[in-house]
Amino acid sequence: MRVHCGDCLDVLGMLDESSVDLAYLDPPFNTGQSQSANNGSYDDCWASVESYLAFLTLRVQAIHRVLKPTGSILLHCDWRTSHHVRLMLDDVFGSAHFVNHLIWRYGLGGSSPRRFARKHDDIFFYGKTDAYYFDPPMVPATSARMKGQMKKATDVLDIPSLNNMATERVGYPTQKPLALLELLVTACSPAGGVVLDPFCGSGTTLVAAQRAGRRCLGIDTNVQAITVTTQRLHSRRPPN
Numbered sequence: 001m002r003v004h005c006g007d008c009l010d011v012l013g014m015l016d017e018s019s020v021d022l023a024y025l026d027p028p029f030n031t032g033q034s035q036s037a038n039n040g041s042y043d044d045c046w047a048s049v050e051s052y053l054a055f056l057t058l059r060v061q062a063i064h065r066v067l068k069p070t071g072s073i074l075l076h077c078d079w080r081t082s083h084h085v086r087l088m089l090d091d092v093f094g095s096a097h098f099v100n101h102l103i104w105r106y107g108l109g110g111s112s113p114r115r116f117a118r119k120h121d122d123i124f125f126y127g128k129t130d131a132y133y134f135d136p137p138m139v140p141a142t143s144a145r146m147k148g149q150m151k152k153a154t155d156v157l158d159i160p161s162l163n164n165m166a167t168e169r170v171g172y173p174t175q176k177p178l179a180l181l182e183l184l185v186t187a188c189s190p191a192g193g194v195v196l197d198p199f200c201g202s203g204t205t206l207v208a209a210q211r212a213g214r215r216c217l218g219i220d221t222n223v224q225a226i227t228v229t230t231q232r233l234h235s236r237r238p239p240n
């Protein structure tokens with residue numbers, strides 16, 4: 001497990017070409033707001049969608065360089081930019097290397113009298129080549145016919161977001177659930193492989209990789225994120 005404090009563009013430039021099995025990135029979503037919680041905060045404001053996409057494109061190009069031929073990218077975003085991000089990924093990876101548009105359906109959150117409630121994020125899955133690694137994850141079947149059995153996961157992942165009482169919550173804004181990262185890391189990287197999270201925040205991907213027996217590199221510009229990630233990785237508490 002390695003953790004770097006800095007702009008991921010700079011750190012990615014120092015990594016060897018074709019050295020990473022899986023890059024999962026959960027960058028700022030361009031919400032136009034500062035994201036804060038009791039254990040950290042980060043800015044999420046760009047002057048325009050164009051400048052946000054320019055920022056992301058440079059970093060996705062740098063990720064493409066460091067992925068192995070069997071490697072893949074999982075890019076986490078939401079309704080604000082997903083339509084632009086998919087086209088950008090088509091440009092960088094080639095539309096033929098699109099694998100899935102995953103929907104993370106998280107359940108929690110408010111409602112609106114003016115629209116259908118927004119209850120999902122988007123995760124785009126692209127392989128660097130057709131030889132990308134994939135081991136289909138198994139999830140509990142929900143149909144009455146298959147009750148009590150397991151089945152291959154679909155592209156809709158039903159995993160609750162962290163509620164205020166969740167024991168794994170570390171107080172870093174927009175922290176993602178460990179269950180989501182464990183499913184993605186085990187499905188999209190081989191045992192012992194190298195997982196990269198260039199926007200690691202509280203280090204959820206690194207904890208998932210550690211538990212799944214993968215090596216992991218996390219990068220974040222925010223010193224608070226690096227502190228929280230390091231504490232989480234060295235925690236002697238039962239895994240969360």
Ligand SMILES: C[S@@+](CC[C@H](N)C(=O)[O-])C[C@H]1O[C@@H](n2cnc3c(N)ncnc32)[C@H](O)[C@@H]1O
Nearest residue numbers: 007008026042175176199201202204220221222
């Ligand atoms: C959505 S959060 C990641 C949350 C993380 N997935 C978790 O579970 O805690 C996005 C992170 O990107 C970081 N960030 C923003 N710009 C960055 C850059 N250029 N390089 C590296 N990290 C950056 C922010 O500091 C923030 O921690």
